[in-house]
Amino acid sequence: MLKQIVPNKLCLSCDVCCRFLDKNALLAPLFLPHEITPKIKHHLGKSCRVKLKPWQDMHACYFFNAKNNKCTIYSKRPFDCQLYPFTIMFDEKREKIVLGIDKKCPFSAIPEMGNSIKNYFHYLVDLLEKKEIATLVARNPSFIGDFQSDVIQFSYLGALTKLIINNPEKSGFRQISLKDKDIFDRFFKKIKEPDSSQNFVNLYIWKDKNPVWWKKKGRDKDLEILLETDYGYVDFNSLKKFPDYIYLRESLAELKGNKYKHKRASCNYFSKNYKFQYLPYKQLMKKDCLKLFSRWAFERKKKFPDLYFHKLLEDSNSSHKLAIENFKPLGLTGRVVKIKGKISAYTFGFEITKDMFCVLLEICNLKFKGISEFIFREFSKEMTQYKRINCMDDSGLENLRISKLSYHQVDTSDNVKSVNLVTSPSRCDQNRN
Ligand code: SF4
Numbered sequence: 001m002l003k004q005i006v007p008n009k010l011c012l013s014c015d016v017c018c019r020f021l022d023k024n025a026l027l028a029p030l031f032l033p034h035e036i037t038p039k040i041k042h043h044l045g046k047s048c049r050v051k052l053k054p055w056q057d058m059h060a061c062y063f064f065n066a067k068n069n070k071c072t073i074y075s076k077r078p079f080d081c082q083l084y085p086f087t088i089m090f091d092e093k094r095e096k097i098v099l100g101i102d103k104k105c106p107f108s109a110i111p112e113m114g115n116s117i118k119n120y121f122h123y124l125v126d127l128l129e130k131k132e133i134a135t136l137v138a139r140n141p142s143f144i145g146d147f148q149s150d151v152i153q154f155s156y157l158g159a160l161t162k163l164i165i166n167n168p169e170k171s172g173f174r175q176i177s178l179k180d181k182d183i184f185d186r187f188f189k190k191i192k193e194p195d196s197s198q199n200f201v202n203l204y205i206w207k208d209k210n211p212v213w214w215k216k217k218g219r220d221k222d223l224e225i226l227l228e229t230d231y232g233y234v235d236f237n238s239l240k241k242f243p244d245y246i247y248l249r250e251s252l253a254e255l256k257g258n259k260y261k262h263k264r265a266s267c268n269y270f271s272k273n274y275k276f277q278y279l280p281y282k283q284l285m286k287k288d289c290l291k292l293f294s295r296w297a298f299e300r301k302k303k304f305p306d307l308y309f310h311k312l313l314e315d316s317n318s319s320h321k322l323a324i325e326n327f328k329p330l331g332l333t334g335r336v337v338k339i340k341g342k343i344s345a346y347t348f349g350f351e352i353t354k355d356m357f358c359v360l361l362e363i364c365n366l367k368f369k370g371i372s373e374f375i376f377r378e379f380s381k382e383m384t385q386y387k388r389i390n391c392m393d394d395s396g397l398e399n400l401r402i403s404k405l406s407y408h409q410v411d412t413s414d415n416v417k418s419v420n421l422v423t424s425p426s427r428c429d430q431n432r433n
């Protein structure tokens with residue numbers, strides 16, 4: 001139920017709402033699917049608009065009680081009626097969807113209500129820009145009215161405009177699903193030196209944050225890929241991305257020499273002080289891994305106050321869930337460390353090219369000193385068929401940068417071209433702060 005701003009007293013003495021000139025009025029109240037109860041269904045026309053009944057020389061909503069000027073289903077009246085006199089409509093050029101107030105409502109003309117109306121507009125915009133509400137309205141496009149000159153426009157509704165006007169579905173794009181993995185794999189295989197973002201796995205696990213739309217282009221297994229972002233649909237190939245961190249696998253596995261003495265010491269400390277098991281990930285470990293992620297994210301938030309980082313952590317939650325739940329179809333390799341039978345670290349990765357393995361996720365219970373260095377080294381030790389390990393980018397975050405630089409890259413000048421917009425703070429090295 002929306003908060004109401006028009007005073008009851010005014011409505012009860014007004015004859016604008018609930019009555020229509022035409023029997024088939026296009027603006028008769030519209031019920032959204034979840035608002036239709038069996039009792040109401042009976043009184044709806046074809047397009048889920050209320051059937052109108054004759055009233056004086058006009059027509060009134062079936063649920064209107066002419067004797068007392070009241071709505072007989074007031075507490076269950078549709079969103080359409082709750083919203084009025086505010087209305088969602090196309091702008092004159094049908095390029096945008098806007099929120100406005102109908103000048104026919106006498107409330108819109110009360111000068112002293114100016115500020116309250118403005119505040120209420122802000123309340124409605126916040127609500128209508130919410131993804132679930134925008135999606136609900138977009139699924140019922142008849143809710144959006146045509147341009148009316150007697151509606152005072154207040155604000156552009158970005159989320160709805162994106163869904164209704166710029167919707168890539170209209171141009172043949174569809175959203176990514178697990179079934180599309182082979183098509184994407186074939187497409188990315190053509191790239192000689194792909195970066196960590198140019199693969200199905202990364203696109204898929206971040207799809208809740210940045211929905212991925214794609215369609216085939218030409219005959220040459222080419223794909224057009226769009227990412228849905230807060231700023232609209234963006235061509236995947238045109239994204240500005242951060243460089244990947246790439247290391248020699250052998251160096252990470254051996255941790256030889258002075259430059260790795262601290263990492264070696266951490267691994268040794270862990271091996272000597274804890275009774276652990278290093279095991280392949282199995283699907284029955286899913287719940288415990290996700291629990292570990294929640295605890296880890298909570299601790300990270302406490303340690304790093306950066307709000308951008310907090311937002312990334314929240315986005316990471318669904319990406320970890322998608323990766324862990326679908327680790328088989330995504331072709332991931334997973335390992336866990338158990339201490340006293342409890343999962344205390346997990347890591348997942350996948351093959352980017354025949355000689356490069358990407359460490360996609362790593363989460364550790366950091367109360368066990370040296371655990372992140374240990375799981376990273378063990379994982380690197382195992383991946384003997386790969387020459388290089390890609391630990392993705394640093395999302396532009398200083399703490400991640402420092403942490404990733406604490407391992408020594410293959411050749412940083414080569415890595416700079418490497419990219420990734422859809423970044424995760426839950427990358428392996430994030431644990432090593
Ligand atoms: S037009 Fe405005 S004041 Fe009149 S009944 Fe409708 S909402 Fe109330």
Ligand code: SF4
Pocket residue numbers: 017018029050061062063064065070071072073074077078081
């Ligand atoms: S459902 Fe109620 S508020 Fe809406 S038009 Fe009918 S009588 Fe008026």
